[in-house]
Amino acid sequence: MTQPIIEVKDLKINLGGNWVHDGLSLTVMQGEILAIVGGSGSGKTTLLREMLLLQRPDAGSVKIFNENIMTLNTNDFLKIQQRWGVLFQQNALFSSFTLLENVAFPLHEHTTLSPRTIRELALLKILLVGLPKDSANKYPSELSGGMQKRAGLARAIVLDPELLFLDEPTSGLDPQSAEAFDELVLNLQETLGLTVVMVTHDIDSLWCVTDRVAMLGKGKVLCVDSMPELIKNKNPLIQEFFNGPRGRAVRDIYQQKGK
Amino acid sequence: MSMQEMASIKFDSKNNLITCQGEWTLAQLPHLENAISQLNDISAHNVTLDGSAVSKIDSAGAWLLTQFLNKISMSDAINHFESFAIPQQKLLDLVTKYRVEADTIPYAKDLSWLEKIGKTSVTYSKDFYSFLAFVGKLGTEFLLTIKNPATFRWKAFMSIIESAGFQALMIIALLSCMIGVVITYQMGLQLKTYGANIFIVDLLGLAILREFAPLITAIMVAGRTGSAFTAQLGTMKLNQEIDALNTMGVSPASLLFLPRVIGLTLVLPLLTMWADIFGIVGGMIMSNNMLDISWADFLNRFHHVVSLRSFLIGIGKAPVFALIISAIGCFEGNEVELNADSIGKQTTKSVVLSIFFIIIADAAFSIIFSKLKL
Numbered sequence: 354m355t356q357p358i359i360e361v362k363d364l365k366i367n368l369g370g371n372w373v374h375d376g377l378s379l380t381v382m383q384g385e386i387l388a389i390v391g392g393s394g395s396g397k398t399t400l401l402r403e404m405l406l407l408q409r410p411d412a413g414s415v416k417i418f419n420e421n422i423m424t425l426n427t428n429d430f431l432k433i434q435q436r437w438g439v440l441f442q443q444n445a446l447f448s449s450f451t452l453l454e455n456v457a458f459p460l461h462e463h464t465t466l467s468p469r470t471i472r473e474l475a476l477l478k479i480l481l482v483g484l485p486k487d488s489a490n491k492y493p494s495e496l497s498g499g500m501q502k503r504a505g506l507a508r509a510i511v512l513d514p515e516l517l518f519l520d521e522p523t524s525g526l527d528p529q530s531a532e533a534f535d536e537l538v539l540n541l542q543e544t545l546g547l548t549v550v551m552v553t554h555d556i557d558s559l560w561c562v563t564d565r566v567a568m569l570g571k572g573k574v575l576c577v578d579s580m581p582e583l584i585k586n587k588n589p590l591i592q593e594f595f596n597g598p599r600g601r602a603v604r605d606i607y608q609q610k611g612k
Numbered sequence: 613m614s615m616q617e618m619a620s621i622k623f624d625s626k627n628n629l630i631t632c633q634g635e636w637t638l639a640q641l642p643h644l645e646n647a648i649s650q651l652n653d654i655s656a657h658n659v660t661l662d663g664s665a666v667s668k669i670d671s672a673g674a675w676l677l678t679q680f681l682n683k684i685s686m687s688d689a690i691n692h693f694e695s696f697a698i699p700q701q702k703l704l705d706l707v708t709k710y711r712v713e714a715d716t717i718p719y720a721k722d723l724s725w726l727e728k729i730g731k732t733s734v735t736y737s738k739d740f741y742s743f744l745a746f747v748g749k750l751g752t753e754f755l756l757t758i759k760n761p762a763t764f765r766w767k768a769f770m771s772i773i774e775s776a777g778f779q780a781l782m783i784i785a786l787l788s789c790m791i792g793v794v795i796t797y798q799m800g801l802q803l804k805t806y807g808a809n810i811f812i813v814d815l816l817g818l819a820i821l822r823e824f825a826p827l828i829t830a831i832m833v834a835g836r837t838g839s840a841f842t843a844q845l846g847t848m849k850l851n852q853e854i855d856a857l858n859t860m861g862v863s864p865a866s867l868l869f870l871p872r873v874i875g876l877t878l879v880l881p882l883l884t885m886w887a888d889i890f891g892i893v894g895g896m897i898m899s900n901n902m903l904d905i906s907w908a909d910f911l912n913r914f915h916h917v918v919s920l921r922s923f924l925i926g927i928g929k930a931p932v933f934a935l936i937i938s939a940i941g942c943f944e945g946n947e948v949e950l951n952a953d954s955i956g957k958q959t960t961k962s963v964v965l966s967i968f969f970i971i972i973a974d975a976a977f978s979i980i981f982s983k984l985k986l
Binding site: 448449453464465466467470473474476477478480481486487489490492493494510512513543544545546 | 637638641642645670671672675679699702703706707710711712716717949950951952953
């Protein structure tokens with residue numbers, strides 16, 4: 354954790370007459386797994402979309418790999434785009450492509466490798482995320498929800514990015530698959546040396562995967578800290594979020610594990 | 613970021629030593645592949661691998677290295693990676709574990725021509741079967757509605773009349789007016805050479821009322837409304853809205869399909885009549901300009917030579933065309949599968965099939981009417 358990889362400063366955005374971000378600042382360090390949490394409508398997904406430049410904020414700056422992405426020209430921005438991977442909430446797999454074609458797509462677009470090399474690299478990623486070999490020629494609609502998530506992850510890491518964005522990676526998965534997915538993310542993060550930014554609601558994920566958690570509220574980041582520290586924060590919004598019956602139950606489990 | 617270090621791989625045949633250096637990343641992969649292809653004469657015995665100078669390796673680089681080691685049959689022993697940094701070793705071990713040849717993926721085998729014919733026939737017969745089932749369901753729903761008229765969805769019915777009928781008035785008027793102009797121009801040129809200018813009234817009246825107005829209107833409505841039916845119902849299916857209706861005990865047939873079918877069946881004859889008027893008007897304007905037939909002459913001759921029967925035959929075809937368009941439109945919408953591709957495919961299919969069957973039906977009508985001497 355040496356240098357910042359994302360620096361968001363004084364972000365402001367008004368959506369539908371509402372200041373969703375009102376001077377939001379956040380820094381993500383290299384090599385960490387940072388989760389963004391907050392209640393519904395607190396602007397988690399908006400923040401993610403702003404980092405990916407899918408949405409332009411009204412004011413403020415977003416620096417990724419030390420470059421202000423809002424002022425970059427198309428070519429330089431393309432270079433940044435090749436250094437990050439994104440897993441969308443609905444996976445966003447191309448439904449007319451097979452799984453292998455889906456994963457190979459960024460390689461076809463951005464490298465000059467031979468088709469054979471591309472196929473093998475894509476297949477390696479498919480196996481790395483724990484999908485069986487024979488799923489490679491299936492279409493996304495033939496895969497289960499959990500497998501689609503893994504497929505989306507395989508596509509996100511196929512260019513060996515340094516930075517990985519995950520939008521609610523475990524939503525819609527059964528507890529077992531969610532747990533396996535968390536482990537997978539941890540594993541890949543360690544071996545591939547990724548920096549991971551994830552938006553999540555899953556309190557289990559927060560405890561077992563993340564290094565730091567950023568809590569959004571009132572258009573700002575209320576607090577960024579590791580889970581055990583974050584829940585000690587006295588801010589009523591944070592207390593409300595983590596001290597419901599579910600939050601307490603999960604906390605107790607992980608705190609006992611910790612001891 | 614500093615300049616990228618060039619990656620390289622070298623083989624020292626004296627010491628049997630393979631040395632890897634630099635950044636083994638995806639960006640360097642074409643260069644490395646090239647370098648590897650130039651390495652020859654590596655004997656698999658006692659070769660050692662030195663990766664201490666590798667500054668960075670990602671999974672693409674690791675894949676290439678393991679691929680290479682496999683080729684010179686060094687892959688069995690994993691401890692070749694001792695000289696790499698610890699995180700790099702982990703990655704190399706992981707990639708070694710998962711590396712497979714892409715050739716070993718089972719591809720779906722190509723079907724022979726006989727199998728293809730068989731498969732296509734089965735698909736078409738299945739499609740036809742489910743279309744019959746769909747029409748049957750619509751029919752029973754229609755009978756149920758007749759038995760209990762209070763259950764008819766008037767609101768949905770009215771909105772179909774508005775979108776499929778009222779909103780199509782402008783475009784149909786314009787289109788049929790143009791058709792009238794075009795026919796008069798083409799036929800007028802021929803008639804003029806015989807000095808038979810006034811016969812344009814007969815030709816125009818019969819052609820527009822019997823054939824062009826019903827056909828053009830039906831094709832326009834198939835493109836405009838049939839595709840809209842498929843897309844709307846397909847989106848609802850994709851959104852599980854149709855499933856939701858079914859679980860609430862509301863039949864999608866009565867709420868969605870029946871108002872569309874009945875609405876269109878009512879609206880299309882009206883639109884055809886509208887097209888009749890503008891087709892004739894277009895022809896009249898052209899006759900007036902090109903063939904010197906005055907408005908009065910035209911109208912005077914019109915009701916003598918064009919019988920009411922021609923008009924009724926044209927209007928009579930419209931409900932049949934409407935049934936074809938609405939039934940196919942609703943059916944294809946209902947057949948949408950749960951992927952984004954499907955809506956486009958079904959919509960195309962709906963329009964193509966509608967127009968195909970409209971023309972088939974029109975040909976059938978022509979044959980029947982000529983046999984009946986109508």
